[in-house]
Amino acid sequence: MDNHQETLSKQAAVIELKPNPKDLADKDAHPERNVAPAGQTLKKKKMTLLMFSGEYDKALAALILANSGREMDMDVTMFFAFWGLFLVRNPESMSLEDKTLYEKMFGMVTPKGIEDLPLSRMNLAGLGKAMLKEMMEDDNTPPLTAFLNGARKKGVKFYGCKLSLEVMGFKPEELLPEVEVKEAKDFLQEALESEIQLFI
């Protein structure tokens, strides 16, 4: 590892490509990104998360990654599709107007706010969400809402999948105000430009 690092530094010296060893986020991930002469802006690292799942624990994992990525000064986009849309519904602006019967029923049986999201695993007898939340409070871990608000404040980009909205009968105005409605191709475009893409 050290040898490897040393080799990289030598190589960098030879071709006048000197990565800053203190810049963890850039450390030999894409050395060519560090080539910019003084005064030029380096391209930011980028992460795109396809948030497909609507479970409490997966949402927690995704939001921890998103918050951490922003703290590392990465560009972070979350693309909410299918059940993932439940994370970005605005509890204050849900509506039953102009919906088909199925859409109304669907809207009523689904979670109203992110703290109502179910866990992804029902097969651990005795482990309820309340239990997990209680444990988190014991350890001073902020709940899901705190992570969601953190991501919003830190400037994580929120995209809502157009097709999923239509399939589920949600209206754009029912989502959090920062959610932009986008298509699958927009996700792919963001993902192509990202060093990290995850389907969660």
Next chain:
Amino acid sequence: MDNHQETLSKQAAVIELKPNPKDLADKDAHPERNVAPAGQTLKKKKMTLLMFSGEYDKALAALILANSGREMDMDVTMFFAFWGLFLVRNPESMSLEDKTLYEKMFGMVTPKGIEDLPLSRMNLAGLGKAMLKEMMEDDNTPPLTAFLNGARKKGVKFYGCKLSLEVMGFKPEELLPEVEVKEAKDFLQEALESEIQLFI
């Protein structure tokens, strides 16, 4: 397809390594890709999906991504493993011959066609697949079969995981004719060459 490649090459030659800012798909994702000297073909962007899950909704998400990727002229490979193999079983060529008792039982309790795939979440009381499908028809969204056939027509590469076939007791001839049987290392090789890799 070839025309697109040609256009890209010509563009690269004319502008001498100046990316076209209008070409979103190439925009600074991997700038070094645009370095190809005049006359050389630019490498296509590539996406590899590891389709592990066998649920209706995840299959829908994966196939929408695969179709969209091909429409953006990306190379797309889907590697079907474990439950994902259910997506590419050929309903017309399933066989019970030469199988152990367990394999026969397994073959019988599992879905026969992709429209029989279960949803990934059982914990949303009142939301059945029929309901979701009905909503999709309301919105003129084509069902899973349409997306699968779309992917086949558009030239998405289909790989079936060799080990999974053996574990599940499926025979290669029980899969759709375009499925090539491949190993985990083949998936990794494809993924290494891809800008986007997702485990679904």
Next chain:
Amino acid sequence: MDNHQETLSKQAAVIELKPNPKDLADKDAHPERNVAPAGQTLKKKKMTLLMFSGEYDKALAALILANSGREMDMDVTMFFAFWGLFLVRNPESMSLEDKTLYEKMFGMVTPKGIEDLPLSRMNLAGLGKAMLKEMMEDDNTPPLTAFLNGARKKGVKFYGCKLSLEVMGFKPEELLPEVEVKEAKDFLQEALESEIQLFI
């Protein structure tokens, strides 16, 4: 961006960037990696798996990928978070000391060893884990433990998520000895440096 492009072109010109067409694993995935002058070490390909799930079948898929990656001489890191931590608990060193009541209950209802992990899909009537394991033995496929030990012997790096440990009330000494406790940002750093990242 244009400046950055220009810099890259110059660099390519200076060092006469010649990718080796025979090196499949390096084949135009990241051509800049082949820039190293003779005698210098090429950077190894790298894969980082975020092991979030605790199911038997997903663990199997992840460990097959990890083992295969090492056999292809890739650097492989597995970051175990949430339910994924169950894969790397040391059955011989679990403790109930210094735990809250919730943590004790949680510890008792959760799987004790990896062969106790549940399957990810409960909705396939008639398919039990025993059945799947039996089929695997029929085909001489080694069980999960064998793949886990393989990964340990082959030098897959094991990280345990610090926050998950705290939330679940596990202590570092309850994990396998090779597990290093790390934070979400360490995962992101590894992922940034990796050609392949998957959320499993």
